[in-house]
Amino acid sequence: MSSASTGPPIEGTAGLSVNDNESVPLGSVYNPTMPPTSPTRGPGMYREDGKPLSKNALKKLAKDREKAEKAAKRAALEEQQRRDREATSVDNAKANYGKLPMIRSTERTAVRRVLLNTLTPESHGGTTIVFRSRVQNARVQSAKLAFLVLRQQTTTIQTVVAANAEGTVSRQMVKWAGSINSESIVIVHGLVQTTPEPIKSASISDLEIHIQKIFVIAEAEPQLPIQLEDASRPEPLASESNAPLVSDSVDDEATREVQLDASGRPVVTLNSKLNNRVIDLRTLTNQAIFSISSGVCTLFREYLLQHSFIEVHTPKLIAAASEGGSNVFEVKYFDRKAYLAQSPQLYKQMLIAGDFERVFEIGPVFRAENSNTHRHMTEFTGLDLEMAFEEHYHEALDVLEGLFVYIFNGLKERFGKEIEVIRKQYPVDEFKIPKDGKVLRLTFAEGVKMLKEDGVELSEYDDLRHVISKLGCTNIVTKYSLYSTIDERHLGRLVRAKYDTDFYILDQFPLAVRPFYTMPSPLDPKLSNSYDFFMRGEEILSGAQRVHDSKFLEERMRGMDPPIDPNSEGLKDYVDAFRYGAPPHAGGGIGLERVVFLWLGLGNIRKASAFPRDPQRVRP
């Protein structure tokens, strides 16, 4: 009953008056066993003119009183009988409601269970259906009437439990059903009926269900740690013309946990949602977000399989911190040490040297970075691909562009309903891509020029991630990650204003900020054949042509500052892979959660991860 007071208003229901005649509140019931008080000086002893009544009149009065007393007694008796029926076993609806024992697979009747999202007035109006659902909220309207909103994932429907004359739905059943704990799971048998007016409080507006039977099969505890309604409340515009999205720090649980909003309703912080993630995931919004996340993976694979890629799985346990430095998780591996792969980079390249031509992988990527920002996690899902090319790494860029256009269009085509659901909680501008499908490609130099013209001070070879050089950091992964995003977002806004797109590519990055395996540019020794992809001004893909010649690779490694040893345990296998012929190749790594949170404008990457991991969080 905890949510009854916060439930949505009940709207008009077919064939039932909300203003039920017997709207006596529970707990203040008229007691029929108390005898009527005998009048000592009542209005009935005198005539209207004040004179005493005649004998006959008095006789008639006594007779009337006797009659009334008899009637009252009879009524009291009947009421007593009714109460007795209710209080003891005489409930004709008893078989139609209650809590069932835990389902242990004792029987298989194969009674067809219906999905609510398949209901239409045409197909189901007037029919009786059976279904399993959650109780979103329940409330007793009167002794004869209760309303429950029931939920299946992103579908909600209004249902009615109304006591009837035949007793197949009794008052006890109404009372019991109306007090089912929110989030409990029930099996319902009910009659589908069209509604006289649209129901706004449920996702199905033209149908409601008149419950005939209802059984709890999994009872939720009465006190939920967070209310779905509170967790579903719309949040401020996540992105307004690409302004900084949210603070670059995680929520501070201590200071925010107890906040109330302007209307005095509890604000459920992101931390609180994540601490109670299993309940939080049930919100319509989260159901929709993770459908879309699944959809991105499906579209990613569809496109790549159509383009002759094969799916591979590279090891996450590796012998050495091969991609460099301290940002790698160390693992106790029997009597030695191993490490968690920071990306499939080296192994997907080895597969190219192993003749697989075009490979992709979807798998976890581990980064031991102490980055507490809105877009970093210590574990995320990498969508990686690598391909041999013939002449120019732009062949890979073409594939990547086609891939993203396919994903963006596919999401809009297949997940219209989910997008609509999410927009209610996270209103955001539509994600813009050029209508002709031609993706904007700028060179890094052009990007710098745009920023300079807008007054940003940058030298020609500055990385947008120029904070790195200030940190004097040479670690690859850190180079990739620990940088200010201010200039990136600034450029994103300029690009949107000029080219009307939320998606674009920067090509030919400075060599100095790319890893040793990146191919230097033939155009300028300070540049490289590398690129980043941006969504709403934030990086979601890094990629490049790689060095495919072992001797040049060794040269590049030795020339790094500090030099990298090509014969070290973690890198020897990698360098050796290129000694026996490898085709020129290029590829990229995409962060799944980044694509999802930026495309949907969620403001924080954690909202696109079922159980996010960051330096502060390994639970739940």
Next chain:
Amino acid sequence: MSSASTGPPIEGTAGLSVNDNESVPLGSVYNPTMPPTSPTRGPGMYREDGKPLSKNALKKLAKDREKAEKAAKRAALEEQQRRDREATSVDNAKANYGKLPMIRSTERTAVRRVLLNTLTPESHGGTTIVFRSRVQNARVQSAKLAFLVLRQQTTTIQTVVAANAEGTVSRQMVKWAGSINSESIVIVHGLVQTTPEPIKSASISDLEIHIQKIFVIAEAEPQLPIQLEDASRPEPLASESNAPLVSDSVDDEATREVQLDASGRPVVTLNSKLNNRVIDLRTLTNQAIFSISSGVCTLFREYLLQHSFIEVHTPKLIAAASEGGSNVFEVKYFDRKAYLAQSPQLYKQMLIAGDFERVFEIGPVFRAENSNTHRHMTEFTGLDLEMAFEEHYHEALDVLEGLFVYIFNGLKERFGKEIEVIRKQYPVDEFKIPKDGKVLRLTFAEGVKMLKEDGVELSEYDDLRHVISKLGCTNIVTKYSLYSTIDERHLGRLVRAKYDTDFYILDQFPLAVRPFYTMPSPLDPKLSNSYDFFMRGEEILSGAQRVHDSKFLEERMRGMDPPIDPNSEGLKDYVDAFRYGAPPHAGGGIGLERVVFLWLGLGNIRKASAFPRDPQRVRP
């Protein structure tokens, strides 16, 4: 040239005689600068009857000799000129061959590159094509003629480099092309021609290519650590009527590395292949194996997406060794410890409690087991799924059955060519499933009965994995893994003999050998609603109905030996997930590499992993 001597025999080629007139071996060339020896007593000085020649005759002879000498001088001069042309710069074919500089994406001509597997006599006979490929082997047949077998993944084709009169293909070019290091990558321009007789040494038997231009773009070092031909040699029948497949220990590199086979050819051990995996992966067999591995994932997803599942990603970094015991890898996580998930089990169940109804995941699974067998790895790819059901966990079993039948049929339909390639190296009986698609389900008790009737001593509730109880092991994961497979295989053979299937299910396992989250059976308190799936007598899936009630879950945990604390850090979140209502659910976890190696009869799981990990191996 290292592989020239081991190359396949060269077969008939269109328009070119293999018995070239000038088949002088290189290095023992006729020297035209040496003057012809002057005869002192030649047959020409006497008539056939022995009398001296007449003056006229002598005169004629002298003239003839003069003539011959002149002709010889002229020939010598011409030969000298030819040699000079060759030796110096006069090579008209110079632009048509050679080693190109490293491709750094300097130009994009967009000349169409052809895939060899698209060639047919009808579409390409008589046309000139351009393509990139590896040199499988090259050999000089004569000064005018060289043969190269070129390879693109699983496609090989014979090519010819023949010196011509016009000089566009010169002898120098023939010599150079015939000595390209095996495994180098080349760009070829050539004329496609039909062959007069089928070529058996290449996968394309009806076409060959007459090379016009050939350029090395990535040169392999001359000495390969293993030869592809040696690594591709057929291995003994992996499975004969399901006899034990291979020794349950890894190859012993020390004793096996230098073995020769009966014909004196080097045997490349599995260890040696894995140590040189990038080269080993290029064999036709491995190209095909990993296409099929990709195919299993594709079919897995297709089926589940069609059946309303969504794809999810659960964390691999977890707060505690939640599934129990010592078989979990410990990770240094900033200033605390974390662990690698042994399966997505707990998280996929939490997603069910979070209303996702039907979820699947493809991702790495980590097992810190010191198991050195043919079918264990410390990291493998888990194909996991979990679903809410209505009445009976057999609803999940139905889905799983349908899934496997879909995968098996899909592999046969889509990968016929790959299967054929693999069978050449690993001959094995066709994998049998019932023709009507109805999968055999036996109860565990029925399996025990079959074994008993065949003379195996077992008690009714013995696990097939009865070694465990002898070890007194209570760890969940160990229970799942560290058991003898002898009885499983034995049962596999009995089932195949009786039911003619390599795929079957055992249902209703003893409760004692299943984890705490398994639902006990309503039929017998010693049994559980759990099942294993078997392929060729070996387990490839474990699954069950799970406990979906938090109170019963706590009871089960406390009742384990030793008891498990429901309030421990790693399990509290999990148990809490069921406090607020969870539907009954069931699922299973499939080992991708097990499915691939058993379906193909490869004999060792490592052959189905690109870069396998076991207690001894974290490299390459």
